[in-house]
Amino acid sequence: MRKFKFFTNFDKEESWLTDMARQGYRFTKKTAFGYEFKPERSENSTIKMDYRIFKKREDFDDYCSLFADSGWEHITGTKSSGYQYFKKKGTQGSEEIFSDVDSRAGRYKRLSxxxxxxxxxxxxxxxxxxxxxxxxxxxxxxxKLLYYTPGLWDLNGVAFWRAFLFETPFALGRGFMWILLPFIIMIYLYFAFKANKQYKRTQEDKLTHK
Known part of the structure; x- marks a missing residue:
């Protein structure tokens, strides 16, 4: 089963994945546009996540082993995917995957x-x-500069519309596809801002609870 969702807040994403496990859906993989699950018996497990990219496979394996030794099973994620998901193994140990606030906040900084x-x-x-x-x-x-058909604007009737409609998709591609780039840039900057804001908020929580 696939679910199409997008989160900018790790805590909300973790809560949703944990709730899905309790409904009987085991999280198996994160895709570019959502999440994949397998129907299974309801599981009262805790799912947590991190964001980290590794240059070497050995570093990634050591990273997973470190969490495994602390009671957290690596569900999905690769050394270059960034998003890393863990499930708590057993009932012993802390419900939190990070030992301090700085580590918890650091994942937002890396995402930003x-x-x-x-x-x-x-x-x-x-x-x-x-x-x-x-x-x-x-x-x-x-x-009109985007249309390359010789004499297009001198044609009349059916001949004009046939040539115009045939070339219009190519003209739009030549002239306006680049307009998507500023929108993509703004979206990425928005996500960076949201992640950085969450990083600062997490750091502020540390000061509040001192």
Whole structure:
């Protein structure tokens, strides 16, 4: 079974996954657009998550082993996926996967940095397209420039509409697909802001409970 959801808050995501386990759905894999589950008996388990990317496979294996020694089973996640999911094994030990607030907050900081890096990469792509004239800004004011069919605007009747409708999808692709880039950049920056805000909030909780 697949569920399509997106979270920017780890605590809410953990709570939802734990609730799904109690409803009889075992979480098996996170995909780009959601989550995969397998029907199983209801399980009163606690699911927690971290965000961490590893350069070496050995470091990733040591990371999983460290949590396993603390009573947490690694459910899904790879060394380069970032998102790491764990399930508490047995009833002993702490209900929290992190031993201190700094570790708990650090996952938000790493997530914020990831979104910010993605935004910067798309900004560079957009800048490169503009600097190489791959983006025709004049076409925003005069869309006719996007149509390459010779004599198109001199045609009449059925001949005009046949040529116009045939080329329009290509013209839109040439002239306006790049407009998606600023939207993607804004979305990534928003996610980076949300994660950084949650990082600061978690750090503030540490000061409040001192």
């Amino acid at each position: 940095n990831m979104w910010a890096m993605l935004a910067c990469s798309f900004i560079l792509v957009l800048a490169a397209l503009i600097s190489t004239d791959a983006i025709d800004l004049e076409a925003l004011l005069d869309p």
